[in-house]
Amino acid sequence: MQSDPKQCLYCTNNQTLHDLMIEFAQLSVSRAFLFKEQTYRGRCLVAYKDHVNDLNELSDEDRNAFMADVAKVTSAMQKAFNPEKINYGAYSDKLSHLHFHLAPKYVDGPDYGGVFQMNPGKVYLTDAEYAEMIEKIKANL
Template identity: 55%
Template sequence: MDFNNDCFYCVKDPRLTNLMIEICQLEASTLYLFKEQTYKGRCVVAYNGHKNELFDLNDEERDLYMKDVAKVARTLSKAFSADKINYGAYADTMTHLHYHIVPKYKNGPSFGGTFEMMPKDKVLLKDDEYNELINIIKGNL
């Protein structure tokens, strides 16, 4: 499996753990809860192995990864009654294949537009609140 010593998804150092909490391993990826929770249930699905682009995966790897992305999106939609799921694959400087899976809610932040990667007024939770979200997600996977 490809590995990059400069990549926080590969190394799993504080650059990663300051931003997100590992929920579980999926078939081809790792599921993380994003600590900034303006969009309740926001997660990241990071490919297991250091790949930069979706087209860097062979057909089987891509199919397994996208199966994970779809599974997480379905899970978050069900678990949090989201009105829409947004998918963000912005990686200009973070060269590790990952998708932000962002539940959106009518009358909620940014509905009808692009979600904010790091909103000005961040919504950070207490540990027990993160654990509650993680348990809800795991219960719906």
């Protein structure tokens, strides 16, 4: 399914996007966001800069650059929060804009050893706490 860029929350930079996440960096070919729902402490998302449906639609150069951006963010997350593992999710059944969910997992934390929940709706922070998390990630980018 190919979605219309005019209806895409990443392309339109709409209120739904701002309700879900906070943009904290523009990388070589993508944008990085911190999820507001923080059940998985440090959870981020990396979205490709243009409206494409899948990795296979990118040139080798752009695909490699996108994956380098994803790796750069996960490396910063690892240094900032020291999770046991970071889970990657690339789901686009309903929104066909190329993006990766990056969910840190902790041994004694939620869903360790299983699949992370898309939006558990349990843990929200103050603006100051979001800013502190973003600074920790950005310091390691």
